[in-house]
Amino acid sequence: MFLAIAKSTVCQETILLKDHGFADLTIRFKESGIADLSVNFKDNGISDISVSITKDKSKADYILKKTGSGDRTVKIIDKGIGDLNVVINKNYISNISICIINNGTPDYYIYSDNEDVTKEEIIVCLIKVIKERMNFSDETF
Secondary structure (H helix, E strand, O other), X not given: OOOOOOOOOOOOEEEEEEOOOOOOEEEEEEOOOOOOEEEXXXXXOOOOEEEEEEOOHXXXXXXXXXXXXXXXXXXXXXXXXXXXXEEEEOOOOOOEEEEEOOOXXXXXXXXXXXXXXXXXXXXXXXXXXXXXXXXXXXXXX
């Protein structure tokens, strides 16, 4: 008798954050106003996406880097024109909510060489997931 067990594998994606030059995607983060996307970060409770920051690179779904190469490159700006404009809402209704969890099993793990991962960087990592969940067309960004 032959028994085969299928093991699901998680595909890691490496995102290179660029300070200058060309990038696959440029995201402008705004404090308020009209934007293509509004995101709300929750401390707990029900959210659309849960995420955890891990120190174990092999466990991560997304690896965030500032040097080297990546599967995709993203530039974060606060002025000018971006491919995508994002507002992080504090207590308002938003398009999507993200919960950063420390205990339990999140939907996604993020690894970064830096100690701190900002909310903007979390959104950068999850932008493909957000696009999918919000049914954005491929032409959107």
